[in-house]
Every structure is written in C-alpha cells, then in structure tokens.
Amino acid sequence: MTSSSPASLAFPNDYDLRPLGKAVPVTERVSRWSTDQGDVAVKRFTAADSLRGAREAELIAFLGSHRDDAYRVQSLIRTTTGKTSAEHDGQRILVTRWEAGTYRPYDTYSAAEWASLGRCLASLHARLDEVTTPSLDTLSQRVGRIDAEAELFRLEQSGLFISEHVGMDSSSVTRYLTVCRDMFASCYARAVEAFPLDDPERPIHNDFNQFNYLFHAGLPPLIIDWEASIGAPREFEVVRCLNHLPLKNAALARSFLAGYLSLRPLHAERMRWAVDVSCVMHATKHWVLEGWIAGRAGFEERLRGAMEMVSMLARERNGLADFYIQCVGDAS
Missing domain, CATH: 3.30.200.20 (Phosphorylase Kinase; domain 1)
Incomplete structure (x- = not known):
C-alpha cells in the first residue's frame, strides 16, 4: 500500500x-x-x-x-x-x-461465462508457459516457509482479542478459527509430502477471482491485478479459482473445467494434492480476519465469505477432490 x-x-x-x-x-x-x-x-x-x-x-x-x-x-x-x-x-x-467495465459476484455468472473463464485461464497458462524469467516467489517456497507449530498457535482463538462488531459476534469468529486450525492440521502434511516437485512452477495469476474480473459487453472479461503472481502448478490455480463452487453448484464448476480442459490438460493425480494445499492456503489467509478486526470497509462481507468457504471445504474436501479427479479423468 x-x-x-x-x-x-x-x-x-x-x-x-x-x-x-x-x-x-x-x-x-x-x-x-x-x-x-x-x-x-x-x-x-x-x-x-x-x-x-x-x-x-x-x-x-x-x-x-x-x-x-x-x-x-x-x-x-x-x-x-x-x-x-x-x-x-x-x-x-x-x-x-483505463478500461470500462463492472465487477460482479461469482454467483451471478452463467454457465457460458464460467466456460469462458475456464478457457481464459487455460490460454493465460499457455502463454505464461513461455515466460523465461523466474517468479519472485513460488508456491513450493511459500509452503516451505510455513512453520506448522506457529500456525497452529496463531489459530488458537484464545490468544486473539476479538471485539464485538455490529452484525457479527465473536463466537462466529471463534468457530471460524477452530475450523481453520483443524483444516490446517488435517491438510498440511499431505500438502507438503505430495507436492509435485517435478513441476516447473511457471507463473500463475494467483488471484484469479471475482474481484479481478472486469466484465464488459462481450466475453471474456478483462483480467486485472497481476501483482500477486507467483510460480505454481496449474492445478493449484484451478482449484483456488473455483474454491467451493463445485460444492455449491457442480454444473457451473463443470462448465469452467470443460472450458479449461478444451484447451489444455490437467494432471488428475495432482488434484487431491491441489485441494489439500488450497485448504492450507485458506487456513493461513490471516489478512481477511485482520482487516475485519481493524474495522476496514468491506471486510465483514469478505470474512463472511471466507467463513462459508472454509466451513464447506473442511467438511467436504475429500468429495471435492473426487469431483476434480473425475472431471479431469473424464476429459483425458
């Protein structure tokens, strides 16, 4: 900033x-x-x-x-x-x-728009495969820097002062932290052990979501804000892009995957790892809660979205991995 x-x-x-x-x-x-x-x-x-x-x-x-x-x-x-x-x-x-356009919540996208976003991401990945300069950071480096004990301690809600806010009570935040802690404890080891070390970790957008799609008269939308780019396996970005959409609307998630897979493949054997490492990243994404505690504008909505997403991922991540494995396998 x-x-x-x-x-x-x-x-x-x-x-x-x-x-x-x-x-x-x-x-x-x-x-x-x-x-x-x-x-x-x-x-x-x-x-x-x-x-x-x-x-x-x-x-x-x-x-x-x-x-x-x-x-x-x-x-x-x-x-x-x-x-x-x-x-x-x-x-x-x-x-x-300057580009004109509008931002829209992900739950307003049609099947055609999700398919377009899938093709868009696949085309970006294909072009980014040609980048020869190394990324400033990579997913493997980020995972390697995680101190598991420190993260578990940080997610202990007893050590965090949570003030009462209008519209959301502290007990909701306490439950959210507990879910994050349990999800991290369940997924961290697999995220490390199954990391595809043979992947070249070419650049990804790393923030490919509704806040960075600028819609206009036609498709695809404009993709903005590349400052978070890192090097990472493509399977990770696909899972992070869809987040819990396959659990809320599997048909729309399939539209996205069909669009992506029509242009480039994914590794089915990496999809369970991609779900695990995505869960680790969600569990350790502290800035949303910190922004809400600080009273920053718009962060209550972001925190509510994170709570819903993390709760669904924690409950159904094994089924989510099965969904990806089936979709990718069917396309191969």
Whole structure:
C-alpha cells in the first residue's frame, strides 16, 4: 500500500502523456487520470513492493504482446524510454489504459461465462508457459516457509482479542478459527509430502477471482491485478479459482473445467494434492480476519465469505477432490 493517497501525488513525468485535471482515487494503489491521450490508470507501489510492481508490469506487457481472443488484459503504456514501469518519488509506477467495465459476484455468472473463464485461464497458462524469467516467489517456497507449530498457535482463538462488531459476534469468529486450525492440521502434511516437485512452477495469476474480473459487453472479461503472481502448478490455480463452487453448484464448476480442459490438460493425480494445499492456503489467509478486526470497509462481507468457504471445504474436501479427479479423468 502507498503511504499516501495515490490521487494526492503528481502525475509521473516519465510518460508522453499530459494530465488534464486532478486524479480520481480508485483503490489504495490506483488512481484514474484524464490525459490528452485518454483516461489512464496509474498504479503505485512503495519501495518495499517495487519488485512486485515491476513484475506485474512485465507480465501485463508480455501477455498483451500476443493476440489471443480467449483472454484480455490491460493495455500497458510504456515510458518515454520504452520501459514497462517507472521509478518516481521513491515508488514503482505502472500506467495502463483505463478500461470500462463492472465487477460482479461469482454467483451471478452463467454457465457460458464460467466456460469462458475456464478457457481464459487455460490460454493465460499457455502463454505464461513461455515466460523465461523466474517468479519472485513460488508456491513450493511459500509452503516451505510455513512453520506448522506457529500456525497452529496463531489459530488458537484464545490468544486473539476479538471485539464485538455490529452484525457479527465473536463466537462466529471463534468457530471460524477452530475450523481453520483443524483444516490446517488435517491438510498440511499431505500438502507438503505430495507436492509435485517435478513441476516447473511457471507463473500463475494467483488471484484469479471475482474481484479481478472486469466484465464488459462481450466475453471474456478483462483480467486485472497481476501483482500477486507467483510460480505454481496449474492445478493449484484451478482449484483456488473455483474454491467451493463445485460444492455449491457442480454444473457451473463443470462448465469452467470443460472450458479449461478444451484447451489444455490437467494432471488428475495432482488434484487431491491441489485441494489439500488450497485448504492450507485458506487456513493461513490471516489478512481477511485482520482487516475485519481493524474495522476496514468491506471486510465483514469478505470474512463472511471466507467463513462459508472454509466451513464447506473442511467438511467436504475429500468429495471435492473426487469431483476434480473425475472431471479431469473424464476429459483425458
């Protein structure tokens, strides 16, 4: 996050663009500017996150340099010297064309839209297979950094002060932490032991979900926000993208998988591992609860969604793995 509002900062002078008026804040990182060449989005990263910003710019430029009707990404604007990002006032900056569109909850998508998203992700994975520069981080490194004892202690609800909030009581949060702890304890060892070490861990989006799909008149939607990208097996991203959808609406999940598998295969023997490691990642995703405790806007809705998802995954993860194994096996 930036230390000050992105809209309060000057327009970067590294671009052949002339700003018209003041910026409009969009998120904590992004502002919208009108310029003599149309509206643009300016995204700023602090020095601590500079490498992530540079990596995002490189990936957007790489993906945008290849025409593929199955996916859409932002149009990156290069600096006057041809670089994909700039350093300005101690920050890493990337600039893209402003894109119109709407965000929609995942439970409003039609079967055709889920199928389009499946094809979109498969096409992105195919293109990302060609990236030769190493990712800043990989899933195997993240799993390797997990201190299991420390995580179990952190998920002990007795050590966390949970204040009463309007609309959600502390007992709900306590139950959520208990479910996370039990799920982590059940899945962690298998996530480590079954990790497919022969996988090259090419780049993935790593946040391929409703918050980063920008819908417009046609399909596919625009895929935004590549700052979380890591290297990982593709099976992991497919499972993380769908989360608990196969448990809520198996037909729509099959539409997504059919779209993906129509363009590239998945390894059926990895799908149970992918469910286990996804459960570990959900159990250790602390920022949602921390944001709610801090009273940040929008985090009660996010926490409620996490509670529903984790509860379903904890109860039915074995059936979820069977679902993926069957779908992938039937397509092979």
